[in-house]
Amino acid sequence: MAALGKIRSRGLILICIIGLGLFAFIAEEAVRSCESTRNDQRQQVGEVLGEKINVQDFQKLVDEYQEVIKMQQGQDNLSEQQLNQVKDAVWNTFVQSRIVENEAKELGLTVTDTEMQNILKEGTNPMLLQTPFVNQQTGRFDANALQKFLAEYKTQQSTNPQVASQYQTIYRYWTFIEKTLRQQLLAQKFQSLVGHCLLSNPVEAKQAFADENTESSIELASFPYSKIADDKVEITDADLKAKYDELKSRFAQFMESRDVKYVDIEVAASAADRAEIQKAFQGYTKDLAEAADPAEVVRKSTSLVPYLGLPVAKEAFSADIASRLDSVAVGSVFGPFENKGDNSLNLIKVVAKTQLPDSVQYRQIQVGGATADEAHKRADSIFNAIKAGGDIEAIAKKYGQTAEKVWLTTRQYQSAPSIDMDTKNYLMALNTMASGELRNITLPQGNIIVQVLDRRNPITKYTAAVVKKTIDFSKDTYSAAYNKFSSFVSANRTAEDLAKNAQKSGYQVQERKDVTTAEHYLAGIRGTRDALKWLFEAEEGDISPMYECGDNNHLLVVLLDKIHPVGNRTLNDPQVKEMVKAEVMKDKKAEQLLAKAKTIKTLKEAQEKGAEVTAVDQITFGAPVFITATGASEPALSGAVAAAPLNKFSAAPVKGNAGVYMFQVIKRQNRDVKYDEKAMEQKIRQRAMQYAGSFTNELYQKAKVTDNRYLFF
Numbered sequence: 001m002a003a004l005g006k007i008r009s010r011g012l013i014l015i016c017i018i019g020l021g022l023f024a025f026i027a028e029e030a031v032r033s034c035e036s037t038r039n040d041q042r043q044q045v046g047e048v049l050g051e052k053i054n055v056q057d058f059q060k061l062v063d064e065y066q067e068v069i070k071m072q073q074g075q076d077n078l079s080e081q082q083l084n085q086v087k088d089a090v091w092n093t094f095v096q097s098r099i100v101e102n103e104a105k106e107l108g109l110t111v112t113d114t115e116m117q118n119i120l121k122e123g124t125n126p127m128l129l130q131t132p133f134v135n136q137q138t139g140r141f142d143a144n145a146l147q148k149f150l151a152e153y154k155t156q157q158s159t160n161p162q163v164a165s166q167y168q169t170i171y172r173y174w175t176f177i178e179k180t181l182r183q184q185l186l187a188q189k190f191q192s193l194v195g196h197c198l199l200s201n202p203v204e205a206k207q208a209f210a211d212e213n214t215e216s217s218i219e220l221a222s223f224p225y226s227k228i229a230d231d232k233v234e235i236t237d238a239d240l241k242a243k244y245d246e247l248k249s250r251f252a253q254f255m256e257s258r259d260v261k262y263v264d265i266e267v268a269a270s271a272a273d274r275a276e277i278q279k280a281f282q283g284y285t286k287d288l289a290e291a292a293d294p295a296e297v298v299r300k301s302t303s304l305v306p307y308l309g310l311p312v313a314k315e316a317f318s319a320d321i322a323s324r325l326d327s328v329a330v331g332s333v334f335g336p337f338e339n340k341g342d343n344s345l346n347l348i349k350v351v352a353k354t355q356l357p358d359s360v361q362y363r364q365i366q367v368g369g370a371t372a373d374e375a376h377k378r379a380d381s382i383f384n385a386i387k388a389g390g391d392i393e394a395i396a397k398k399y400g401q402t403a404e405k406v407w408l409t410t411r412q413y414q415s416a417p418s419i420d421m422d423t424k425n426y427l428m429a430l431n432t433m434a435s436g437e438l439r440n441i442t443l444p445q446g447n448i449i450v451q452v453l454d455r456r457n458p459i460t461k462y463t464a465a466v467v468k469k470t471i472d473f474s475k476d477t478y479s480a481a482y483n484k485f486s487s488f489v490s491a492n493r494t495a496e497d498l499a500k501n502a503q504k505s506g507y508q509v510q511e512r513k514d515v516t517t518a519e520h521y522l523a524g525i526r527g528t529r530d531a532l533k534w535l536f537e538a539e540e541g542d543i544s545p546m547y548e549c550g551d552n553n554h555l556l557v558v559l560l561d562k563i564h565p566v567g568n569r570t571l572n573d574p575q576v577k578e579m580v581k582a583e584v585m586k587d588k589k590a591e592q593l594l595a596k597a598k599t600i601k602t603l604k605e606a607q608e609k610g611a612e613v614t615a616v617d618q619i620t621f622g623a624p625v626f627i628t629a630t631g632a633s634e635p636a637l638s639g640a641v642a643a644a645p646l647n648k649f650s651a652a653p654v655k656g657n658a659g660v661y662m663f664q665v666i667k668r669q670n671r672d673v674k675y676d677e678k679a680m681e682q683k684i685r686q687r688a689m690q691y692a693g694s695f696t697n698e699l700y701q702k703a704k705v706t707d708n709r710y711l712f713f
Helices: 002-009 011-042 057-071 080-107 115-124 143-156 161-195 202-213 237-251 271-290 295-300 372-387 392-398 422-434 475-489 494-503 529-535 574-597 603-608 635-643 677-702
Strands: 044-048 051-054 212-226 257-266 333-339 344-367 406-408 438-445 446-470 509-515 548-551 554-564 612-619 626-629 631-634 659-670
Touching: 044 057, 044 080, 051 080, 057 161, 057 333, 057 372, 080 161, 080 548, 080 677, 115 143, 115 574, 161 392, 161 677, 202 257, 202 271, 202 677, 212 603, 212 635, 237 574, 257 392, 257 475, 257 494, 271 295, 271 333, 271 344, 271 446, 295 446, 295 659, 333 529, 333 635, 344 372, 344 392, 344 422, 344 626, 372 392, 372 438, 372 446, 475 494, 475 529, 494 554, 529 548, 612 635, 626 635, 631 635, 635 659
Parallel strands: none
Antiparallel strands: 044 051, 212 612, 212 659, 257 509, 257 554, 333 344, 344 406, 344 446, 438 446, 548 554, 626 631
16 A cells, blocks of 8 residues: 555656657657658659559569560660660550559450450551561461460470470560550550540541642742841840740649759870770780681680671671671781770671571470480481481470471571580581581580571671770779869869869869759769769759769769759749740730831832742641741741632731741642542541540649659669
8 A cells, every 4th residue: 555655646757757658659660650661762663643663563574674675686685775775665654554544444444355365366466476476478476376385385384494494485575565465455445535536527628638738829028037136126024924924834844853064074095095005906916817716815805895706797796897897808807996986996807708598497306315425325316217207396295395496597696795615516507507407416415406497598697806995094094083083073062163163174064954863864974873863862052972983984073053843934944034035036026027017018018128028839728838038937827828818918917936927829729639538537537646645745744753763773
């Protein structure tokens, strides 16, 4: 009881302690929750219609599409530029698909399995023609070949690992094509539905035909705005404000952008560096000329171009090398020569030139065994059996293989970074074997029985050794440039100092307007992702640290000059103000010229008041007319001419884009074109479909798309 009384006497203190403890617990959980939310946000590549996509899911889509491109183009690796194109394509597809799917769901639009089957049976969709299931005789997609493959795919998973891997690659490719087809069909349905809301009819078709094919010839009096000097026009702030309010919708911005000023220097090789590389190339020239096999010379030189020792097409080489191959004699060395385009020094030794097929069709059986000897003996037996008339496909089945017919093209191997000797011998055999020839190729681990079935498109192939090396700067040259630029950046931390002192230090301040998060590089310089991340976290007036970027040959500092948020740009924006001022200037000059033209009744009077009179032919209502006297396209004039009576001077002057015009129609005729009502209606419908396509921009704006790819890619 005494203890209970003591507790009661200190109840207020205990309540405070417990309250503080609970608050601390809740606060800790709140901090954890906020930190978890921030971590989630850091992993988000973007957002569309409230749906977030994290970096792992986006990367899977990129990897999927990357494999498709590799398979279509026969490449093992994609360049940085190609990868950026893949990332952009994946992002754009993701955004557009989500927008269309959202609209389609509201409208009840779907793509059924029956519709997909009809597309496959028809077999003419361009995407289907990019698959391996095209009938070579008809040039059409073969749905039966696809069904056969899908059935075989299920059984091949437990057989030969190499064959299973090939089936898996093709299966992934097909699932991508199928998914993309569904997306395209749904988009076409949606666009078609919207397009058919814009109807065509015989009356409209007849009028459109007349608009396109009724031609007028005129005598034109032009009063160009350029004849009035700008300093003769008074423009007030009120004029600018009124015009801005009129044109405000033009200045809507749907994605935040930022203006930057920056100093970028590219470190280049010094005279001493160039002399050093020239000396090295003297040695390469001597070694290449003397070498029976140039492979070791190319390897030791660390050339940018690997030596495969195989005959390849001219397109396998860069343009500077390819353009010289025919002029270099077999066995001789050409160079060294400099290519300023890629900043390289080059040597070429042509080892051989031969006429070989670009495409070879073949089939094969891989023969293995517990030992190499066992494999060789088994291969000899198989080879003799086939040579004696045995069915190669039936024999292949005994060994869990299909011996299916396969095409090998030069493009499939000519860009490989390296090829081992066994593969080289195998490819040489395929290139040189006659059609119908059977060969038993012995390899250390087993044998391959190969039969060439067809040889097509003979081309000149080149076996050439190339030493290509970048004319690079030395460490000393880079260190000197780094230290100088670092000192400049440290000493100039304001916009004023940067602008004032750059030229004194031998640097140039450059500008880049409207940088967005959709860009891969800042100011077109590679390797600037860290600079982009800084840019979209910085405040106006901030100056970045120095960045090492490019191909480790650029030094960069960035000033964030202006942030343009989502919404309408204001009249204070210099670009907006310049555009508005130009429109006001045009209006003011038009007012002066319209006042001058008001009393003019003839072409002669117009000429006396300073107009330039010219003849203009083939004017139709359906297209804006280009006026040579003012150098502008004038749709308003086309409309006025179409409405004007023949042989009468225009009742009112026409205000155009580049001048004020008066005219007299002197001739009107119809083009010698036969009217086809159905064709014209179809043309109008196609035009309506194009208009419908522009509606997706409106949907994009409403989707509240957030693009954070710059944080990851």
